[in-house]
Amino acid sequence: MIRLLHTADWHLGKRLKQQSLLEEQQLFLDWLISCCLEKEIDYLLMAGDLFDVANPPQDAEQMYYSFLARLGKETNTKIIITGGNHDSIGAVNGIRPLAAAWNVVLVGEPFPEDPSQECFPLTNRNGEVEAVVAATPFLREKDFRLPEGFEGDIEQRIAEAHRIHYHRLADHCIQHFPSLCHVAMGHLFADKSISSDSERQVGTMHGLPLDIFPDSFAYVALGHIHKPQSPQENRMIYAGSPNMLSFSETEYAKRVVVVEVSASEISQIESVPIPVFRKLYDWTGTFEEIQAKIDQFEPPQGLTPWIKINVREEKIQGNECANLLEMIQKAQQDWNGKAYVLDHSLQFTGSSNAGTPTAGSVSIDSISPSTIFAETLRQENYEHWETLNQLFQGLVDELQQSEGGEA
Ligand SMILES: [Mn+2]
Numbered sequence: 001m002i003r004l005l006h007t008a009d010w011h012l013g014k015r016l017k018q019q020s021l022l023e024e025q026q027l028f029l030d031w032l033i034s035c036c037l038e039k040e041i042d043y044l045l046m047a048g049d050l051f052d053v054a055n056p057p058q059d060a061e062q063m064y065y066s067f068l069a070r071l072g073k074e075t076n077t078k079i080i081i082t083g084g085n086h087d088s089i090g091a092v093n094g095i096r097p098l099a100a101a102w103n104v105v106l107v108g109e110p111f112p113e114d115p116s117q118e119c120f121p122l123t124n125r126n127g128e129v130e131a132v133v134a135a136t137p138f139l140r141e142k143d144f145r146l147p148e149g150f151e152g153d154i155e156q157r158i159a160e161a162h163r164i165h166y167h168r169l170a171d172h173c174i175q176h177f178p179s180l181c182h183v184a185m186g187h188l189f190a191d192k193s194i195s196s197d198s199e200r201q202v203g204t205m206h207g208l209p210l211d212i213f214p215d216s217f218a219y220v221a222l223g224h225i226h227k228p229q230s231p232q233e234n235r236m237i238y239a240g241s242p243n244m245l246s247f248s249e250t251e252y253a254k255r256v257v258v259v260e261v262s263a264s265e266i267s268q269i270e271s272v273p274i275p276v277f278r279k280l281y282d283w284t285g286t287f288e289e290i291q292a293k294i295d296q297f298e299p300p301q302g303l304t305p306w307i308k309i310n311v312r313e314e315k316i317q318g319n320e321c322a323n324l325l326e327m328i329q330k331a332q333q334d335w336n337g338k339a340y341v342l343d344h345s346l347q348f349t350g351s352s353n354a355g356t357p358t359a360g361s362v363s364i365d366s367i368s369p370s371t372i373f374a375e376t377l378r379q380e381n382y383e384h385w386e387t388l389n390q391l392f393q394g395l396v397d398e399l400q401q402s403e404g405g406e407a
Helices: 022-038 058-074 089-093 096-102 154-176 287-296 320-335 369-380 385-403
Strands: 002-007 043-047 078-082 104-107 119-123 129-135 181-187 217-223 229-232 236-238 255-262 265-273 278-285 303-313 340-348
Touching: 002 022, 002 119, 002 217, 022 058, 022 303, 043 129, 043 181, 043 217, 058 096, 078 129, 078 181, 089 104, 096 104, 119 154, 129 154, 154 181, 181 255, 217 255, 217 265, 278 287, 287 303, 287 320, 303 320, 320 340, 320 369, 369 385
Parallel strands: 002 043, 043 078, 078 104, 129 181, 181 217, 217 236, 278 303, 303 340
Antiparallel strands: 002 255, 119 129, 229 236, 255 265
16 A cells, blocks of 8 residues: 655745734645544655745755755655656756765656656555656646647647656556556646636646546546646545645635555545634725624734725725725734734725626726825835825816716
């Protein structure tokens, strides 16, 4: 029997509105070590987006190295990490010579010409090979091996390149490990997946067809999409990101997936919830509704919760910007450091506004000149912004009266 833990999209070093997520990322890694111990994990499969950026900050790198060292010392878990679209090949592959000594396999880039370099036999506790994993990282254009004269648009090219790549790996596994359980890893946007707003698009609008994975793969450990989901039940699974990476991820729980292989077959798939280390709140409503939420709010335990406030009013009165800032300031005073408003937006939904408002953003033609002016002053942190704002408002009023029009 072999027990795998499938995770992805750590995005170490990620910042949300300039705030570092390192604290909750560290708590996740600590939790992950205890999870590997408790669940007796043989292999940890991390399906891409290890870091958030190509040149990760030093503190994020150190956190990652310490994790590898601790996992190696405190558990019997081996680890296989593939690169995602956020990862540079160098950031993943850089410590390969050292990593091998720690039972860490790093695959920063694929081997389109040589499947043997991308396939790794997995041994059980008795030292017998019981499964094999095709550890495929994110495929870039340079990795595509399309047949000469292949015609098709960009979506078809990407799909065909993936199909060819995975079929080659499947053939290799069938030839060299015929009676074992075959597992694939992938960092891609699969058809029927629901994204959040923290992934970066990878060339396909509609998602890759699921048949890029040959039937011989009994389990496909996917990364890229941050919301946990299964494009194909019990077989193609996105573990999801372990920490909330954006305010669009507040509605669902985070998890890792524990996959058990017995007698060369997948015998069990278990979704293990990850504790919420920092709560994120995304509040949308009128001034009155938001104020009610603020009044009722009791900051939870754990790291300081972060809140996004989206005020939506139908009509513009002109003083909304100042009111919003005042409301936020007062709330934060009352919370006394126990909660923090990280982001806010103002939106007007009245009939005079063209188009549909987008959540979390301010459509420029739906805001009065005075609101834009006030917001600009605020962002510039201008000292006398209130006085300036009043003067500007006076000018706008004068202009409107002389034009005989309305705002
Ligand atoms: Mn990602």
